[in-house]
Amino acid sequence: MPDAIAILHAAGLRRTPVRTGVIDYLARSPRPLSVADITKKLPRGTDVVTVYRTLNTLVEKGLARRLHGDDRTWLYEFISPGRPEDDHVHAHFVCDQCGTVECLPDVTLPTLPAQLAEPKSGKNYAVTKQELTLHGKCPKCT
Ligand SMILES: [Zn+2]
Ligand SMILES: [Zn+2]
Structure with a gap:
């Protein structure tokens, strides 16, 4: 289990209960x-705005990743500092x-961004982020 206090310290962030x-x-x-x-799991009375702000800060510091969920909500997942095996971008279902929403760490992502940046193809897209989300029915619902 990562040590939240050590992680905040290493990122140069002040330690707050939230x-x-x-x-x-x-x-x-x-x-x-x-x-x-997340807010539901925090002590009663925790301000949602503070939770939003905290998550934004974690994303900025590379400690969390933000992705699109259902119904225009954002979802967040933790990125372990110094553990690149946990940091690889993966597909979601x-x-x-x-x-x-589930993480699919074992599904190979398409190589589309690499193809787009291929100089030989004459395409010059600068891809900074790849997000792959699959929709359907999970094993419990099929
Ligand atoms: Zn994930
Ligand atoms: Zn389901």
């Missing part, structure tokens, strides 16, 4: 979480029936 709580909970979760999911 920051340590958000890191603890995100790091423990096997799947991306919405702001509502959204179940359109129950709304569950």
Whole structure:
């Protein structure tokens, strides 16, 4: 389990109860979480705006990744500092029936960004981010 206090210190961030709580909970979760999911787990009375701000800060510092969830919500997942094997970008699966979002770390991502940046192809896109989300029914719903 990552040490939230050490992580904040290494990132040069002040330690606050919301920051340590958000890191603890995100790091423990096997799947991306919405702001509502996270806020529910924090002490009662925690301000949603503070949670949003905290998540933005973590994304800026490279400690969390933001991705599109269902219904225009954002989901967040933790990136372990100094553990590149956890840091690799992976596909996600959204179940359109129950709304569950799962990480698919073993699915190989298409090489489209590399093709777009291929000088020989005459294309010159600068790809900075790749996001792949598959939709359908999860094993529980099929
Ligand atoms: Zn499902
Ligand atoms: Zn994920």
